[in-house]
Amino acid sequence: MNDMPSTLESADIARILKALPHRYPFLMVDRVTGMRADEFAIGIKNVTANEPQFMGHFPDNPVFPGVLMIEGMAQTAGVLCICSGATGDTVKSVFFLTVDKAKFRKQVTPGDTIEYHMTKIARKKMMWWYRGEARVQGALVAEAEVGAMIVNA
Template structure:
């Protein structure tokens, strides 16, 4: 099967800030790359020890929280959806609808770079569903199907 053409090779943090309403400490992606015409793309998160979750999760054994990976999947999907459809480029609220088939496979530690490989599995009006695989060094560390709705 042939891959769809790339629409956006790289979306930097400045464009993400113009696209999503999320801000620190809840903006959980640093950039999105290879957004394709089939509504797929890869969100990138550089995990650093200085992040707030590590104050309590867990101080002696820092593990990046799985729930934050799922939120980052939804944020990546939001960037892909908003930038890919004409007329939706302005900032919107993005609301979670569903999380299904969620699995956490390996812990993520400070120093890791997470790649959120997202692909659309359905769309109805302003509602989107994506399958996401979170990977570190090519190994899947988490996966889920996420659904979200774009709102004014």
Template sequence: MTELVSVDIQRILEMIPHRYPFLLIDKVVDIAIGESAVGIKNVTMNEPQFTGHFPGQPIMPGVLIIESMAQTAAILVVQTLGEDAEGKLVYFMSIDNARFRKPVVPGDVMHIHVKKKQRRGPVWKFESEVRVNDQVVAEATIAAMIRGS
């Protein structure tokens, strides 16, 4: 049986270099080392993107939803590789089959599910989906490379 691990915001700040306003996950739960993880993002009205996207009808930009997938995947990668990977940059290589099924709005809690599809050296590929209230709101296949591993 796989042991599940959780990472809080303080640990996230040690593991990846992202900071406000571009840190888009609040915690990561149910980490199965080398396999999968679930990121949690509490979407709040006081986030800077909502002043312009869109005034009077705030909607989480799709690119930021994709970025939350990447940050969740980065935590899985660092947790899998260990301390030597902490703080290293992870570069997007591809985003495939991205679909946005329902708008994400302030008050929603995004559950960002990432599952490793394959790994070849420093390149990792993930199947990702975001759920709000157990409903899939976005999905994509993403690939990224961790620098210096």
């Protein structure tokens, strides 16, 4: 019998910081909403002009790097796995296994809010695979499939 909760609702920044080891400037998710067990969640990232990546990417035309959107997808999935209770009660670390089928469709700039829509594809022991779609105002800006392993810290 599966005793994981079917709906977790959301994780605010305090809960995210408890779940993930990432900190500024590499924390790419501000809130996670719509959490359903380890199946689905939406990570929220508010893109602001004062973030350090914009000093070099690009000074006169700030564009949020695609690789950081992939990282935001992975962090959202990590919060989902850890907060769902699927990993047990001990502190865990999340490590990337794979990134597949990554596509970048539109630029993201300061002032945008990225939504990382993460849907579980598969799970095997302590490894998960998710399909992610990054959206800004409903428009698809990036997509990828990511895999991660959760291990004891």
